[in-house]
Amino acid sequence: MKRIKIFVYVFFCFLMTGLMGCNTNNLIDTNEEMPQRNWSYVNRIKAVADIKDHGKPVSLRFKLRHTADYRYSNIYILMHLSGPGLPKVTRRFEYKLAEPDGQWLGKGSGNLYTYVLPLLTNYNFPDSGKYTIEIEQNMRDNPLKEISDVGIMVSGIPAK
16 A cells, blocks of 8 residues: 555656646647658748737747758748738748758757757747748758758746
């Protein structure tokens, strides 16, 4: 009986630790694996954000994971944003992924490097409703090799 009580106590400790570590401000958190680690132009990453309160600022982020064999020290992407009260907007971003000496800037795990990169910070959508966010790679190579997965994160900014 004592073992069961200890097991239940440990289980609830892990459960509470897991729940407290979660970011409940995320409206969207997508991740899409690239086929054979090749990201082609036509393989756009798409997410739809249902904005209930356009007065609350949000952060839009680009998530990227690549292998150590990725050939470049940067990446160019296009972000397309459209929705109510907003004509389709396209914006180009460049992100530095490595130092000049080749040291990757992302968090490494084995052969993979992970990044969560800012798109729009403290952004207010013009109106409530559903907004479409699309990300496409904008490098010269098509497909772009050694990209493991790509995603979009939209999170509310906590009140101060």
